Amino acid sequence: MKNFTPTGSCPVRDVLCRLGDKWSMLVLLTLNANGVMRFSEIHRTLGDISHRMLTVTLRMLETDGMIRREVYAEVPPRVEYRLTERGGSLLPHIFGLVEWAEANKEAILDGRRRS
Amino acid sequence: MKNFTPTGSCPVRDVLCRLGDKWSMLVLLTLNANGVMRFSEIHRTLGDISHRMLTVTLRMLETDGMIRREVYAEVPPRVEYRLTERGGSLLPHIFGLVEWAEANKEAILDGRRRS
DNA sequence: CGGTATCCTTTGAGATACTG
DNA sequence: CAGTATCTCAAAGGATACCG
Numbered sequence: 001m002k003n004f005t006p007t008g009s010c011p012v013r014d015v016l017c018r019l020g021d022k023w024s025m026l027v028l029l030t031l032n033a034n035g036v037m038r039f040s041e042i043h044r045t046l047g048d049i050s051h052r053m054l055t056v057t058l059r060m061l062e063t064d065g066m067i068r069r070e071v072y073a074e075v076p077p078r079v080e081y082r083l084t085e086r087g088g089s090l091l092p093h094i095f096g097l098v099e100w101a102e103a104n105k106e107a108i109l110d111g112r113r114r115s
Numbered sequence: 116m117k118n119f120t121p122t123g124s125c126p127v128r129d130v131l132c133r134l135g136d137k138w139s140m141l142v143l144l145t146l147n148a149n150g151v152m153r154f155s156e157i158h159r160t161l162g163d164i165s166h167r168m169l170t171v172t173l174r175m176l177e178t179d180g181m182i183r184r185e186v187y188a189e190v191p192p193r194v195e196y197r198l199t200e201r202g203g204s205l206l207p208h209i210f211g212l213v214e215w216a217e218a219n220k221e222a223i224l225d226g227r228r229r230s
Numbered sequence: 231c232g233g234t235a236t237c238c239t240t241t242g243a244g245a246t247a248c249t250g
Numbered sequence: 251c252a253g254t255a256t257c258t259c260a261a262a263g264g265a266t267a268c269c270g
Contacts, residue, residue: 002148005162020135033117047120101130
């Protein structure tokens with residue numbers, strides 16, 4: 001019987017849980033779709049993320065090396081975000097999930113309504 | 116500029132958010148690895164999930180048609196869980212993520228330590 | 231054994247106001 | 251414009267006890 005007890009270093013739990021939050025995936029998707037983006041642009045494309053949660057999410061993604069943050073010493077300040085290679089390498093897997101979700105969406109929502 | 120504003124029916128947000136919780140993926144993985152399992156067996160293979168959260172997670176996965184639940188009218192009761200076809204069809208995509216996480220784990224944890 | 235109900239703590243996340 | 255700091259509230263999740 002294969003075990004899934006916490007070993008203290010499970011990559012699923014360590015790494016992926018950070019991506020399972022409300023916004024990380026969407027930030028990666030919009031950066032992938034639109035290339036280099038400013039803070040306010042990302043904010044607009046997501047629409048309903050709060051100012052605060054966007055900064056928090058961006059910081060976490062930066063810490064994990066998924067995105068790169070570049071500050072320009074201008075007034076008013078300009079900050080640009082882009083995917084790193086590591087971030088880009090994750091995207092095909094996300095797309096796999098998205099396609100699966102699209103394919104199974106109807107059936108799943110149907111089942112939820114029934115119960 | 117491609118947009119990711121909430122359309123009211125985004126499959127990423129509707130369907131995948133249910134899988135982004137603390138336990139769903141692990142339950143699917145253990146069922147995939149071990150086949151038909153009883154409640155208490157799943158409980159043991161995960162180790163640190165609470166009794167309550169396991170029932171909650173199993174109910175959600177059942178509602179979404181990812182697993183099948185079978186109750187046997189015995190004393191003491193026996194309840195068996197197994198993956199459905201739909202649940203199984205998701206697993207390759209999860210494995211994709213797991214492999215990515217394994218490949219990038221060191222670098223990511225390293226980066227976190229540094230910041 | 232498997233599940234439910236209750237209570238309680240912790241975390242996630244929005245609103246708002248302020249700063250360089 | 252981008253970011254930080256508080257405050258607040260809601261949801262997630264654990265502990266415990268009880269039921270069929």
